[in-house]
Structures are given as structure tokens and as C-alpha cells.
Amino acid sequence: MSLTQQLHDLAHRLGADRTGVCTADSFDAVAASIHDRVADGLHAGLGFTFKDPERSTDVRQSFPWAHRLFVVGRAYVPGAGSPGPIRPGSTRVARFATADHYAPLRACLDELAATIERAGYRAASVSDDDRLVDRAAAVRAGVGWWGKNTMVLAPDVGPWMLLGSVVTDAPLHVDPPMARSCGTCTACIPACPTGALDTAGVLDATRCLAAILQQPGVIPRRFRKAIGDRLYGCDDCLEACPPGRRRLESDGDGGRHEIVALLGMDDWSLLRRFEHFYVPKRRAGILRRNALVALGNVGNADEVPLLAGFLGHPVDLLRLHAAWAVGNIGGELAVSVLRAARSGERTPDVAAEIDLALIDARIGA
Numbered sequence: 001m002s003l004t005q006q007l008h009d010l011a012h013r014l015g016a017d018r019t020g021v022c023t024a025d026s027f028d029a030v031a032a033s034i035h036d037r038v039a040d041g042l043h044a045g046l047g048f049t050f051k052d053p054e055r056s057t058d059v060r061q062s063f064p065w066a067h068r069l070f071v072v073g074r075a076y077v078p079g080a081g082s083p084g085p086i087r088p089g090s091t092r093v094a095r096f097a098t099a100d101h102y103a104p105l106r107a108c109l110d111e112l113a114a115t116i117e118r119a120g121y122r123a124a125s126v127s128d129d130d131r132l133v134d135r136a137a138a139v140r141a142g143v144g145w146w147g148k149n150t151m152v153l154a155p156d157v158g159p160w161m162l163l164g165s166v167v168t169d170a171p172l173h174v175d176p177p178m179a180r181s182c183g184t185c186t187a188c189i190p191a192c193p194t195g196a197l198d199t200a201g202v203l204d205a206t207r208c209l210a211a212i213l214q215q216p217g218v219i220p221r222r223f224r225k226a227i228g229d230r231l232y233g234c235d236d237c238l239e240a241c242p243p244g245r246r247r248l249e250s251d252g253d254g255g256r257h258e259i260v261a262l263l264g265m266d267d268w269s270l271l272r273r274f275e276h277f278y279v280p281k282r283r284a285g286i287l288r289r290n291a292l293v294a295l296g297n298v299g300n301a302d303e304v305p306l307l308a309g310f311l312g313h314p315v316d317l318l319r320l321h322a323a324w325a326v327g328n329i330g331g332e333l334a335v336s337v338l339r340a341a342r343s344g345e346r347t348p349d350v351a352a353e354i355d356l357a358l359i360d361a362r363i364g365a
């Protein structure tokens with residue numbers, strides 16, 4: 001059996017749902033798209049592949065001997081757990097992050113790389129890092145097609161797969177791209193709660209909740225209600241996608257956490273609970289900020305005393321989002337705790353947020 005066939009078989013035995021091989025030539029059209037996104041500000045200041053597009057779209061800059069990419073798509077649904085409808089006081093994590101679903105994919109890639117090395121060639125695993133545009137490799141290798149929500153989709157799995165590649169100098173047999181497309185479907189575009197997919201196939205990361213929940217700093221007011229009960233990630237444009245719907249039907253419960261419990265955790269415990277999340281500089285405050293916004297959306301008057309505690313927190317970012325959360329819950333108690341906080345607030349941005357929250361709270365009262 002050829003080395004190529006051995007790798008396909010091994011990958012499937014190790015849990016891969018889709019595999020394919022392509023050349024390691026540069027992805028010049030993708031480099032141009034990334035430059036366009038950055039020029040238009042649609043990357044929202046994100047790093048990753050936006051930081052050095054030439055490097056990310058030419059794997060030979062990192063591995064000069066690269067000749068082929070063996071690309072793997074591994075489904076994480078069913079198995080990830082579906083958070084189900086909003087439950088008061090609880091927050092949800094997008095399915096790709098309910099556990100470290102990259103771990104089994106990386107283990108599979110490492111095993112494939114070891115097999116290639118045993119056959120006398122060079123090999124290295126790459127997944128979700130800055131050295132390769134994973135989706136472009138998957139499309140070229142026939143693992144799936146590019147959807148209008150920018151995800152790579154495949155029959156049966158839909159968008160519910162994570163991607164990774166083994167870079168190698170082995171002369172593997174190349175696969176053709178998949179002859180499929182979204183056709184006339186446009187379901188993901190109106191499904192996005194913030195209009196981040198207004199142009200099919202172009203994601204405006206400044207409006208994408210998955211990006212907003214990852215980034216540090218103040219969450220713009222206009223996105224806070226749209227965040228709903230989310231803590232991390234967003235699945236709306238994936239849930240809407242017909243090719244992946246059947247997978248969701250057989251998924252169990254998962255991805256839900258009680259917000260009050262999370263807000264009671266110290267930094268170490270919170271970061272430990274979610275150690276597989278991408279959290280810039282491992283700042284627990286980013287997760288707490290998200291939890292406060294979620295509580296403002298799905299909490300009630302019973303949670304106002306807890307939020308009042310955060311109005312006295314030493315970190316401006318948390319006081320500011322707590323003020324919004326209290327205002328969004330509204331009611332008499334909300335008005336009185338916001339008034340008390342306003343009288344002692346010395347930071348102008350937070351004071352301004354409390355003023356706005358008082359207006360919201362009175363409307364809600």
C-alpha cells in the first residue's frame with residue numbers, strides 16, 4: 001500500500017472525518033484577501049494570520065522543505081454537547097470550546113507525522129497557528145468547500161470540524177478540490193445576530209461575537225445585548241447551516257455554566273476551568289467581563305446584589321460592565337445600587353456608563 005493510502009487509513013482510524021492532500025505552494029489569493037481585510041479594518045486588530053499574511057499563506061517560509069500538505073478535518077459534533085435554549089443565570093460556550101477539541105486532532109496529526117518520518121521523510125504538524133491558513137489548505141486538498149459563512153464545510157459534517165495539516169517533503173498523491181458549493185443557500189447570512197456576514201464569504205471581525213468575546217477592553221454597548229448568554233465563541237452561523245444540521249440532532253447537553261459560580265472564582269480557578277480558551281495574556285478579567293454581560297442579559301433582580309459588589313471592584317473594566325448589566329436587568333433595586341455607585345465613582349468612563357445604565361434601569365423599572 002502506498003504511503004499516501006496508509007496515511008488516509010491511519011487518519012480515519014484515529015478519528016479523522018475528512019482527509020486530503022494538496023501541494024504546499026503559497027496561497028496567493030488568500031494573502032490578497034487578508035491584506036484587503038486588514039486594509040478595510042475588518043480584521044478588528046486581530047493577530048493570527050492577519051499579522052504576517054505572507055508567512056501564513058506560504059508554509060515554505062516556516063518549513064523550506066515543504067512539498068505536500070496532508071490535511072485533516074475532525075468533527076467535534078456530536079460529542080461537544082449542545083447548550084440548548086437560554087436558561088436563566090447560565091452562560092454558554094460555543095461547541096468548539098466545550099472541551100479541548102483540538103487535542104485529539106493534534107494527536108492524530110502527530111501520529112501521521114511520526115509515520116511519515118518512519119518512512120524516511122520530514123514532517124511537522126500545524127493546526128490553528130500563524131504558519132498556515134488552515135481553511136485554504138483544506139479547500140485545496142478537497143477536504144471541504146468554502147461556505148458563505150467563511151467556514152469550510154463537508155458533506156455530513158457540515159461546518160462542525162476543526163482543521164489541521166501535516167507539512168511534509170514526502171511525494172504524496174494529491175487530491176482534487178471538492179466539486180461542491182453552497183449553491184443558492186444563504187441561510188447563515190441572516191442568522192448572524194450582528195450582521196457580520198453582510199457580504200457572503202467575508203467576515204467583519206469587528207462585528208463577530210466570537211472575536212469580540214476574545215478581545216480585551218470594553219465591549220461596545222451596541223453588541224452587549226446581542227451577546228445574550230454567551231461566554232466564549234458563537235455558533236449561530238454554523239447552527240443555521242443545513243449540511244451540518246443532522247449532526248446537531250444527536251448531540252447531548254453541554255457547554256453550560258452557572259454564571260454566579262464563575263463570578264465567585266479566583267483568577268487561577270477561572271483560567272484553569274477554561275485553560276483551552278484563547279484568552280489574551282491569560283487575563284481572567286476578560287472572562288469575568290463576558291460573564292457580567294451574560295448575567296445582565298439572562299439574570300434577574302436576585303442577581304443585582306452580586307452585581308452591586310462588582311460596582312465596587314478595583315478594576316474599571318469590571319465596574320463598567322457590571323453597571324451595564326445592572327441597568328439591563330433594571331428595576332428599583334438596580335436604580336438604587338447604581339445611584340450609590342455613581343456618587344463614589346471617580347473614573348469618567350465608568351461614571352458615564354453608570355449614567356447610561358441609570359437610564360436603562362429606569363426604562364426597565
Ligand code: B12
Binds near residue numbers: 046050133146148162
Ligand atoms: C482569525 C481566526 C478567527 C477570527 C476571524 C475569522 C475569519 N473568518 O476570518 C475569529 C475570532 C472571528 C474566528 C472565529 C471562529 N473560528 Co476561527 N480562526 C481564525 C484563524 C486563526 C485564521 C483565519 C483566517 O486566516 N482568516 C483570514 C480570512 C481572509 O480567511 P477566511 O475568512 O477563511 O476568508 C476566505 C474565504 O472568505 C474565501 N473564499 C475563497 N473562495 C471562496 C469561495 C466562496 C464561494 C466563498 C463564499 C468564500 C471564498 O476568501 C477568503 C480567503 O481568500 C483560523 C486558524 C488558521 N490558522 O487558519 C481559525 C479557524 C478559521 N477558526 C475556526 C473556528 C472553529 C472558528 C469558530 C467556529 C469558533 C466559534 N464557534 O466561535 C468561529 C467561526 C466564525 C466564522 N464564521 O468564521 C476553524 C474553522 C474550521 C472550519 N471548518 O472552517 C479554524 C480553521 C481553526 C482550525 N484549525 O480548525 N476565527
Ligand code: SF4
Binds near residue numbers: 193195197203234238
Ligand atoms: S460567529 Fe456569530 S457573530 Fe460571528 S459571523 Fe458567525 S453568527 Fe455572526
Ligand code: SF4
Binds near residue numbers: 153185186188241
Ligand atoms: S448556511 Fe448555506 S450558505 Fe451558509 S455556509 Fe451553510 S450551506 Fe453555505
